[in-house]
Amino acid sequence: MIETQVSKTGALIVKEKESALCSTYDPLQEASAWVQRVMPARMEQVLILGLGAGHHVEEILKQAPETRISVLDHRPQLIEIFESHRPLISDRVQFFCIHQGDEMDDRIFNFVEDVQPTILCFRPAWKNHESFFADLFASLTFRNLQMIERSLKREIQNNVFDISRLSAEKNLLHLKNLYESLQDFDNEEALKISVLRELWI
Secondary structure, eight states: OOOEEOOOOOOEEEETTTESOOOSSOOOHHHHHHHHHHOOOOSSEEEEETTTSHHHHHHHHHHTTTTTEEEEEOOOHHHHHHHHTTTTTOOOOOEEOOTTTTTOOOHHHHHHHHHHHHEOOGGGGTTTEEEEEEEHHHHHHHHHBHHHHHHHHHHHOSSSOGGGGGGGTBBBHHHHHHHHHHHHSSSHHHHHHHHHHHHHH
């Protein structure tokens, strides 16, 4: 159940099951501080995990109007609230809605692969859904087996590797392993082979 209220400073507050998805005191200050913290440099394209009341999205549009913004959430009501309260800027934001329990939408997978946005996490909007968003972050940053498998299937066109042999138990490819692989290989295909070996050893 999504509800809206107004803060003491007159700003929109969104709550879900009594949990506020943004600051209840000064959500505008929270949004401004968040943008200052996560966007120190110019970014052409960002994908934000978590919509909440949307003040952080509006703040990025103010501070970095050239940035193209996409938002991923699983609560369509939040998108409706954003669009109804911000009709003048809602067309500048692309929304993806993925329902809990569903597999990653091909549109999202293709978008991340093709556009390679900077992925930002607005954690105040994650209340009661931390594991869902954490799993999304792992998928979208290609840190879990499912997304690595999909990427490799798409890029490697031969049948040398049996993807089904990848062990689900070793589900994370750590950046340290990838960094070490990058030191050893300057050939892209050799790096993919190294990554596959690392996964099923």
